[in-house]
Structures are given as C-alpha cells and as structure tokens.
Amino acid sequence: MKHKIALITGSTSGIGLGIAEAFAAKGYNIIFNGLEENGSEIARKVAGQHQVDFLFSGAxxxxxxxxxxxxAQGTEKFGSIDVLINNAGIQHVAAIEDFPEEKWNAIIGINLTAAFHLTKAVWPNxxxxKFGRIINIASAHGLFASEFKSAYVAAKHGIVGFTKTAALEGAPYNITANAICPGYVKTPLVEKQIADQAKAHNLPENEVVKKVILAKQAVKDFVPVSTIAELALFLASENATTLTGAALPxxxxxxAQ
Structure with a gap:
C-alpha cells in the first residue's frame, strides 16, 4: 500500500513536530519544514524512528x-502531496499604538499568506x-479576540475564512479543508508569550499562566499536542470526507462561554 505524503510547515518544533511524529507513526512519508539549524537532523531522527521516508526543507x-x-521538490520526490498542514506561525504581543509594522507584516505573512501560497501550489495535483486534505492550524484566536494581539487575531481569523473558501472550491474534487483552533498549548511560542504577557499586563510571570494565559479556558490546563495531532490524523483520513469547512475548537x- 502506497504511503501517503504529508507536508507540515513548522514541523521541527512545537505543535508541528508533534503532528509530524504522529503522522510518521501512522506510516506517512513526511515533508518537514523549519528554520532550526538542526532541522534536517530532527527530521531524519523522526523518520528513522518510524521507518518512513522524508524530505526536509528550510523554506x-x-x-x-x-x-x-x-x-515542487516534494512532488518530484514522492509523486504527490496528499496532506498539507499549514502550522508555522509567530506571535507578538503589544498594544495597537505600539505594535511594530514589521511585526504586523511578518505575522500576517507567516500565519496567513504562506498558507495561501502553499495551498495554491498543492491544489492542481x-x-x-481527486484527493487532498488541507489542515490549517488556526487558534482559538481565529474565533475570538484578545487584547494586545491585533496581528495574530487578524491572521487567525483570516485563516479560518480562507479555510472555508478552500472547502467550497475543493468539494467537487474530494479535497477537504478544515481549521483546528487550539487553546493554549505549551510550546516555545507560548512560553515566550508568558514573558511578553507579563510585561503587557504588568504581572509577575508566575501569575500570568493562571490569570491571563488560561483565564478564558474552563479546563485550566494546557492543550496537549497529542490531542491536536490525533485530530489532524482524523481530518486527513478517508473517514473525514464530509467534514470540511469547519473551524474545530x-x-x-x-x-463554550
């Protein structure tokens, strides 16, 4: 049985790495992507552990x-790309009047525009x-806003809207598109936010997690990466053919509040 191919951006750390490990464990060949200096080594280790093939790109x-x-490299190596997971993202926390324009442009570019370029690139194949799975890692901030996160909230709302359009256009071709909207996951991105939020809210860092980070979650705990990875696996499966255009919290x- 032919291995399916998954391209996962930002897959050498955090949520993306967890998703890549889960997909490799299920026999997917993986196109890894990341900017870490040892990204190719991380990719090789995961692929070797699960005896799948891989390609690493530092795009x-x-x-x-x-x-x-x-x-193009992934398609040339594997013949096709079956699953695209747009996961790469960055964050910056600041009030609107203090928000650096270069940070706005970078957040919109990485968190939203890159997903468009990649979706457009894999679409013809x-x-x-007659098969494709687009899975966009959005955020609860794709559904709700928080202060001091104007660019991130704008980008994540945008990715939810883009997901819906892709779902409509992909439906005749068995291409589904869905967005996963996690709450807070303890990744390097969120760990950095603890310090940023402490500064923005003028709170000690040890109080930020409870009073700010998890304040809006009924379950006062970080979302496990494994939960997101398992949901992504289901969305990539044949069983999810009629689940499309959804923003899944x-x-x-x-x-719920």
Missing amino acids: NMLQPEALREMV MKAQ VDGGWS
Missing part, C-alpha cells in the same frame, strides 16, 4: 518562491488525483 514562510520550490471550553 522561509515569507518567501513565496521558496514555498513553491518546497512543493490534489485536483488531478480544541480549547478547554473557551468557546
């Missing part, structure tokens, strides 16, 4: 040509093979 999410080249009850 920068702000460089459309590099993204198209990553897709997915249409031709995995947020500890945040969206």
Whole structure:
C-alpha cells in the first residue's frame, strides 16, 4: 500500500513536530519544514524512528518562491502531496499604538499568506488525483479576540475564512479543508508569550499562566499536542470526507462561554 505524503510547515518544533511524529507513526512519508539549524537532523531522527521516508526543507514562510520550490521538490520526490498542514506561525504581543509594522507584516505573512501560497501550489495535483486534505492550524484566536494581539487575531481569523473558501472550491474534487483552533498549548511560542504577557499586563510571570494565559479556558490546563495531532490524523483520513469547512475548537471550553 502506497504511503501517503504529508507536508507540515513548522514541523521541527512545537505543535508541528508533534503532528509530524504522529503522522510518521501512522506510516506517512513526511515533508518537514523549519528554520532550526538542526532541522534536517530532527527530521531524519523522526523518520528513522518510524521507518518512513522524508524530505526536509528550510523554506522561509515569507518567501513565496521558496514555498513553491518546497512543493515542487516534494512532488518530484514522492509523486504527490496528499496532506498539507499549514502550522508555522509567530506571535507578538503589544498594544495597537505600539505594535511594530514589521511585526504586523511578518505575522500576517507567516500565519496567513504562506498558507495561501502553499495551498495554491498543492491544489492542481490534489485536483488531478481527486484527493487532498488541507489542515490549517488556526487558534482559538481565529474565533475570538484578545487584547494586545491585533496581528495574530487578524491572521487567525483570516485563516479560518480562507479555510472555508478552500472547502467550497475543493468539494467537487474530494479535497477537504478544515481549521483546528487550539487553546493554549505549551510550546516555545507560548512560553515566550508568558514573558511578553507579563510585561503587557504588568504581572509577575508566575501569575500570568493562571490569570491571563488560561483565564478564558474552563479546563485550566494546557492543550496537549497529542490531542491536536490525533485530530489532524482524523481530518486527513478517508473517514473525514464530509467534514470540511469547519473551524474545530480544541480549547478547554473557551468557546463554550
């Protein structure tokens, strides 16, 4: 049975690495992506552990040509890309009047525009093979806003809207598109936010997790990466053919309030 191919951006750390490990464990060949200096070593280790093939690309999410080249290399090596998981993201916390314009542009570019370029690049092949799974890692901030996160909230709301459009256009070709909207996951991105939020809210760091980070979640705990990875596996499966255009909260009850 042919191995399916998953391209996962930002897959050498955090949520993306957890997703890559879960997909490799299920026999997917993986196209890894990340900017870590040891990214290729991380990819090789995961692939070797699960005896799957892999490709590593250090493509920068702000460089459309590099993204198209990553897709071209993956397609040349494996013949197709069955699953695209747009996971790479960055964050910056500041009030609107203090928000650096270069940070705004980078957050929109990495968290939203890159997903468009990659989806566009894999689309023709997915249409031709009559199968494709687009999974966008959005955020609870794709459904709700928080202060001091204007660019991130804008980007994540945008990715939810883009997901819905892709779902409609992909439906005739058995291409589904869904967004996973996690609450807070303890990743390097969130760990950095603890310090940033402490500064923004003028609180000690040891109080930020309870009073700010998890304040809106009914379940006062970080969302496990494994939960997101397992949901992504289901969305990538044949069983999820009619589940498309959804923004699925995995947020500890945040969206129930």
